[in-house]
Amino acid sequence: MKYRIWSAAMSAGLLVAAVASAPAEPVLQGKDAYGNWQSDKPGTVRLIQPQDLAKPGATPSVASFPRVVPRPPEAALQVPAGFRIDLFAEGLRGPRIVRVAPNGDVFVAEMRAGNIRVLRAGDGGKVATNEVFAGGLKQPFGIAFFPNGDNPQWVYIANTDSVVRFRYQAGDLKARGKAETIVANLPHDGGHSTRDIVFTPDNKRMLVSVGSLSNVAEGMGNPPGGLDAWSRTQPLGAAWASETERATVLAFNPDGKERKIYATGIRNCVGLAIQPQTGLPWCSTNERDGLGDDLVPDYVTSLKEGAFYGWPWFYIGNNEDPRHAGARPDLKDKVTIPDVLVQPHSASLGMSFYQGTQFPSEYQGDAFAAEHGSWNRSKRTGYKVIRIRMKDGKPTGEYEDFVTGFVVNDAEVWGRPVGVAVTKDGSLLISEDTGGTIWRVTH
Template sequence: MTTNKTALLLAGLGLLAACGGPSKQDKREAAAHTPARTVVTPAADTVRLPAPYTTKSVSNRVNIQPWPAGKTPVAPAGFTVTEYAGQFDSPRWLYVLPNGDVLVAEASTIPMSLPLKVAAELRLDKSRSLRDHSANRITLLRDTNHDGTPDLRTTFLANLNQPFGMLVMGNNFYVANTDGVLRFPYQAGATKITGAGQRVLGLPKGGYNNHWTRNLLAAPDGSKIYVTVGSGSNVQEHGPENEVRRANILEINPDGTDEKIYASGLRNPIGLQWQPGTGQLWAVVNERDELGDELVPDYFTSVREGGFYGWPYSYYGQNEEPRRKNERPDLVKKALVPDVALGAHVAALGLTFYDKAAFPARYRNGAFIGEHGSWNRAKYAGYKVVFVPFANGKPSGPPEDFLTGFLAGNGQDAYGRPVAVTTLPDGSLLVADDAADKIWQVSATP
């Protein structure tokens, strides 16, 4: 491979600085000795933030190995883990239809505008977060005999463009491609979509850092749809014009009209859910890279209408981003502190509140979060599902490990990478594993 090809790929994936060490600007900012800080969250927890560049930014991608025969992820005592379904092509997101059918969005991250052979030669796809194609389809799973295992499997919708978020509203089915929201006629119980779709909203497609996922959530009264759009860069290094409508949660009418920004400064919001009981909107957000191993924590937060959450000018509240220093002090002062720190670079993606009764009472109304796993950290972080307990509508404790065992334990290999999490009508939890192409089911042991 030529040196030029290598540089092109790394630059296109936003990894050049990480692989080659801090840039000159990074070194200048590090020399300014920005102090370590502590932040008190709305739940009165203390988050300790080291100084930027305390450790060198590294690229450390996991090697994916097949799950050994008979091995599954590990849940706490009192739970059983089984394979719900397999043989997918990057099962990225899950949606449970009103009748209990499970929709699986199969889509992949693809290096943008780069020769795929270069990616293969560099083996940057060893984590299976990069592939040479995207399946671009939605698969339906149905358990026709109610034995807990799906026995009907059909292609629900195909020929999409990196589909992710899915939503049923009345007689319409919505899907969020990376470049827009489509609406299709839908009939309850249908096993596939046959009618023509209508594009109700165009969106800026996945950016330089491959923030291509677009999630959907309906307002409780069905009057609005909320759409997540991640940033097109790490910290706006490609200019503000590249970030128009990005790093936001958008609000639209069901027909795509009356778009407005519901909340902003969210670098890559993905999981989006209404909290049971309170009706408060919550989200999980991927934060920025290349400030060191422990910066910046991904987070789980309530989302305030009109709220600004810092990106790209500050992080975890009003801690100024050294690469955007003194650019927007007015916005830095407005930045809200997120509720729950999840750890730096864990790549928090999936989110579901547990509103069923099958699990023990302590899990009810708490949140399960799928952590896809780090690439910008010397020691791997994430690669698990965590649980955040709630009481009286607020987080009542720190994130705790719930589903682990995805890392092989040798410091370089993993068997899978959890993404979406959702619940079935029977109260079990489904976890999409887009590296192993499986969906795991966690059930309370009778």
């Protein structure tokens, strides 16, 4: 297969519609914060709070899968005023997570193809090199360089069932030797297959996200030995049977030992990132389906060690899932409420914090998250990249539409964002896995 790589400087590849400057819009709150693809536009700020939640079943649960079509010639991605977005790469095989190596090389997980690919820009920003770094992997998703800093010695890859690593020196375009298996037995098969990976700033711990097997632990039954005995010996809110160690973030040392559960009750933490200001891990999460158009909000949140985020018994605090009514009253007041609630069914995936100097100063320390888009909503939502607003390193609870325009009409879409990453020059890369493209946002 041929791969066509585009430089941001190539006007022929430009697909952009900057939103004109306008007075700052008010923050949409309550019911006004909810919307759909037709009301999305860069600069729209939303604040969804726990008190805004709809009642379970307030609207029917609707299956509305998108029909993916080729990018129409007239399609235009929208970005805020002062920004532009260019096609950076196309012809990729379902690009998902994107991570930038300390030397500036762009590593891309082609999950279905089982590849990790490396893209390197030459003079003038034009991508000059495109190589498969490693192949034959099992649904690779997460990518991390270890140790942290300018001179990593390893590239870690989170497969759906394991964590492996390759020897690495800056500039390597091909993996050095065979993969070394660090964790051989991640929970896998069925349900959510993505596994992301990050290292804590002190290089002492490796965190790996593992999504649930099911939507809401249907038919999980009772734990062996009974609930009381189980609760006394397991982390708060831990699941059992086929959901053992799932809907969690797991912690290891960098050699894959000292395995433990870091946090529980997180239905599907797809994207992991470390917040530079605090060193805290953050998680971009897909919440459950089947309770109507406006339940349950997805979320982007800091992760507290030992915390329980509700799944499957509760959501967004002490809101009980009616499908598990009365099952775990002991957990009702022990649920950690996420920091930033996102439109339900948006399918929040990859995330990254902005530390570059190219964007305006008010973006410094904010986060970006990719919203893959809904299937369980009557009016399509997601299919965009959002900005998570911070103030003094703490989330305000607000998020802002940043890149929109991937939806064609109520039935069709041409792109579904997955990964976001900040390059060495401070631009933002966005992968979308249906059209096989990566986009570059500059200011």
